[in-house]
Amino acid sequence: MDGRDFSDDRLLSRAELAALAGVMRPAVTNWQRRYEDYPEPVRAGESELFSLRAVLGWLDSRRIPSRARASDEPPGFTYADRMRRNIDASDRVRRSAALPNGEASSDALLGDEEQRARQLARLLGPMADVVRGGASMTDYVALLLSLVFLRMTGDPRSTSLPRTTRVRSKAATAALLQEIGEAADEALRLRGVAPGMQTAIVKLEPREYGDIVEVIRLTDGLGIEEFRQLVDEFGTRAGLPSGEFFTPRPVVRLMRDAAMDDESTVHQVYDPYVRAGEMLDGVAERLGGVVPLTLHGESPQRGTLMLAGMNLSLHTVPVELGAGTPAPWNERGWPKGHEADLILTNPPFNARGAVSRPREGIDWPYGAPPPGSPALAWLQHVLVSLKDEGRAAVVMPVSAGASTDVREREIRGRLVEDGVVECIVALPPQLFSGAQVSVSLWFLRRSTSVCEEILFVDARDLGDKAARGPRVLSDEHVEAVTDTVQTWRRSTGFRLGRQGAGHLAVAAPLDAVRAAGYSLSPADYVDRWMSTASPADAATEASTTRRTLDAARHRTKAVDEVADALSYGPLPSSVPLSYDGLPRNWCRVPLGELVDITAGPSYSRLSADVRSPTGDLCVVMPKHLREGRIDDRAMEKVAADVARALTKFRLSPGDILCVRSGAQTSPALVEEAQDGWLFSTNLLRLRTRETAGEPLVLPRYLHAYLCLPETVHWLKEYARGTAVPSLSAATLALLPVPLPPVAHQRRVSATLGALDAQIAAHRSLVGAATRHRSTLAAHLLTGVLVPE
Template identity: 25%
Template sequence: MPNAIDAPVTLAGIARIAGVGRAAVSNWRRRHDSFPTPVGGTDASPQFSLADVEQWLHANGKIERIRLRERLWPLYEVLGDRAVMGAALAEAGRRLLAADGVDQAVPVQSSLPQEAARVVDETVDAARYEGGRETFDFLLSRWLDVHVRQVSTTPNQLGQLMVDIALAVRADGAGGRSTRTVVLDPACGVGGLLLAADEGMREHGAEADSAALVLLGTDVDPVLAALAAARLGFARACRGGVAAEIRAGDSLRADPQDAEQADIVVCNPPFNARDWGHEELATDPRWVYGLPPRTEPELAWIEHALARLASGGVAVLLLPPAVASRRAGRRIRSALLRTGVLRGVVALPAGAAQPHSVSLQLWILQAPSTAGGPVSGDGLFLLDAATSRGASRRAQSIDWPKLSGRVLDAVRAHSWSGGHRRGAKEHLPEGCVIIPVMDLLDEQTDLTPARHVPETAMEAQAKLHESWGRLDGLIDEVRSYSRSLAAIALSADDDVASTVTVSDLDRARALKLWQGQTLPSELLHRDALPDGAVPVVSVPDLILGVWPGSWLAAAEVQEGFSAGSLTVAEPGDVIVAGVERAYRVWVQEDTPMVLGPQLYALRPDPEILDPWFLAGCLRAPANARQAGSHTSSSARIDVRKLQVLQLSLAEQREYGAAFKELLALEEAFRSVAAVGEGIIRGLGDGLAGGKLRR
């Protein structure tokens, strides 16, 4: 494969290639006159020649050389459309598998554009040097990262846990063992859960013969189905994998895999999909437990999974927590409890999967057995594992071995067959309870584990211990900032410092000023912020203290920015809320942000203005009062009238450092107050409950 492959690459792409953050690349571009000039894109998102970038990185000691697979990805990015990129990658996977003699029935992508077909050829050529599976996995990972909003995946550790739960329940319950096991994922995406099922079976040693395990998958998106087939094909080629059949189709409307019953169903169904076929499926025979309401698509997936299970089969579904408590689904939840097919609910820590800010749940279901059906006399198994980690929102921060061990220990301690051999309450781990069905059948039928699982004394003590530790750290921060800021001596000189307005700075091109715009409500998403999405901030969000309260997909932001219908603040911009009631000024860091009306982005020229100095001057209360209209609590502030000190750049940076420390001190004070309130509540509850240790 020639080394002269060239393609446009963004700042984010350069950062990935060099293994640094985007801010570092921006600094290189600002500090080095020799940095390549853009060949396309926009001012906010410039594009550079990959060949020029590689030459510059090598000449400046940033990287030895760009690997062939890194060179491939910009070629896929040029294709632009998500479906075309995915179809090209799936076709490349099919050809690589065929070259290795593996027939995985990956659909042929016959309608690829000419440019996409060329990228497929380049990929196949590069794989001769980089390895077929390695190249495919690398490109698939990049594709998933870019399209994280449109394509939801299940972390491998979570998928393995779901499979292990299904195997444990099936082995202990009515399902027993058979010589052949069929595993189904009716919304398989790119096949992550099916791969976990293959690995789980191998680890348990139950399916030494690959013919004894059959993997079935369906996805409504033909591109995802083709990618899943390719992934499973590479797994098969690598370790003599099992029979797998992936089909494109809508499992709810017209299931293409309905010819065979499954022993195990594992699924991470799409959340909040209102157009799931409520009207056309109103008389569907699968709705044994009631017709799912239009607003409860997750219940439709639950009933579909039960309909596809063989006698005694087990299903484990990953669901949002609202499914356990929404009023519209109470009737079906009650039916699932009365019939005994709903066996357990496990609450996971926030961050276990997308959306990362939500504590998702695993629902464990078991189809009635021809031998008499599952016994529900022990009630519903509830486990609250949401306290198994800290408050970070990233899945990488979860201690997966600890979490999986805790969940599996509790699952294995319970007798799913209904006997009392191991199911007595005194033998269950802490954080796990068995609630009689009749105790749950009330006006709400709320199955949220946290409502029924009492916090253990150990957990309460651990929370207090963690809070005291955080408080100590915050107090140390306050002391550190206080010492530094207390050393600042304010001048006693009454002379008025020379200032200049934002309007004057804008005219002098020392900064650029943009005003936020009305946001397209039809594109706004108000659920948890997924990775890769662009947060949106509005004045109401600031007033309510819930910002960012919504988000937009990255592709939608790029399209809106190019059309001039969206205002996007970039890292390093100073953002001002132009309303007295919600007046705030901050330097945007880390990620871009879309601004709503009455919000302003000021982008200072770094050779003239220090952003922290600018923000510090603008956020002074006296400055806001001077520029405000004072007509009402919702009075606006004329951002152009805000005053900025006239200082040299060196002096600005000194002031900027002090402003930055002052803001950090303010945040530390707020955190101290929040942690202190939590300590008072927790310690007060413990003392009131007679928990004082003497």
């Protein structure tokens, strides 16, 4: 950017890199996971660090998307340019502060963010139980939301709240909670939002007055990002009915960024079913202060409307919130004029009552929807609320685009022929907390020009799924789908078929949509994307899978030669045997004398709350033990600070993992790539002992013995004592192990290792051949490729 030579090779954490690049921390994790050429980490004790110089070199080719660029960042500006600029800025801060050693201090960039994260973790962790008592978690979250809201809005009563602990009576504790609730409700009333926080807050039963003071202290410095996390926590904990689930923030960003064509034209934004205000908050986050903006939202749900009022009051943007009705077209009819430039909404498409039974006599612009199906009623309400050339993004059930109901098909036909449907995006299931339902995003527009095609995007395979909790769309997934929609809209460089991050996209002409009975389900179009591939693309794809197959065949031939060279024969008759059939220089040794056996950490130390698809260190669970190895697919992770407290439970190459509780499977050997990972509650770790610098037993020899069918049978038999099979460390220590001299163990391990490599190579060969065959079949059976 400025010609400087960033030759210093500082080692930075993922959080430090994210701060310098102006992205969320999961984005850095995604770069590392999804791109093979991303710089390798350097392990420093319990942490992984990255070379600043190497990361800058990698990011030099990564341009910042237009919607993510700051106003002073020109087209073509890369993440590396942004990092260098931020490094310059932090260097100037350090020089002006005259640090004596002149070294970089990451606290200048990250101290506040990390401190806030620690504060929030403590508030939602240990402080929650001591403050809420018998009240619900949502009542406690209401207290946190009120404190952050009061402080961020500059309410004078927030500065008068106590910051020091004194011994106070139970009555004083109740009075303090009452004061906080009254202040929050008064602030809401002044903003035209019906109050209600006090009712929840006074239900709390803190053990001591000082507990509330500590909560007040811990909320100091929390900002809008932490407030959003608390809103999401409220939605997760509240047990909301399916029609009231809050919209996940990644879905909001996808809708917002894909719907906006020219952000300079967006001034009036409307959400007819505002929930917690997450849609309007997303727009204010991007456009607040950039263009003159007014936000308007409605909801019949008083509780969530109150959250929306707090949420949106944190922006310096005019907001109009109203207590809407369950079915606005029933009570008010259609809007008198088209007012909104942009509409983002997630209406309750499975609601009952007046919503699902529209009253008679309404002049529906695209046709009366059938009773019990309000989705297309909401869609029409959205369209008549748009200005000319306005755009909308609406969450819709899959059935809205694929139902065979005659009236719904006729409505879809009129929408298509009127040219208001731009794009349909099919999302993966389980995105919404507590709901398994799959949904689609409908992108609509009001325009005098009719587009001759509709873009269908199949994103059903995107998203990261943890063992518990909803699926999450990563920043990369959101950006990839948004880029697909925007590229198609600009008609520059759009390519049919498979897109970045693994989704599919097809631009279907209106004739194709008519031929499909006006189906607006992406599955009816993208499943046929291969038939539209060009011969050149098909030939390239087939050549790629052929090269992979050839490489697998070459590896298989190499390991076959090694395996074929193995030789073995019967034990010479001159070697005496012991009474139990072992050679005399062998012995049987209890496993507990050969290894240290460690049970996994208690569930409270490694609970589901601290595990997620993103993090710093993987956690191995019983389901990952497959065929003697650790299967690293679909693994949960923990942050480095959690791992620091669990150092005792880290893995090293050569460790062996056995199932402690649950169905017994073959134990797994820890490889180099799994160094430093954690093992979970229901596993036992075996670590070989040494004497005089020599191991008592080689890990690969021991692992081979533990995987014998007879040994696995022994493990299963000794784990049958309870309703849930459980194998204790004391019991496992009794397993007798036949032990030859170490030199003989090495020969046995080498022989079995060669055969294991042969098995793995042949499995890889079968997989490569299967993928090559599938690729050829897809193109041969559609006529794109022709056999010679």
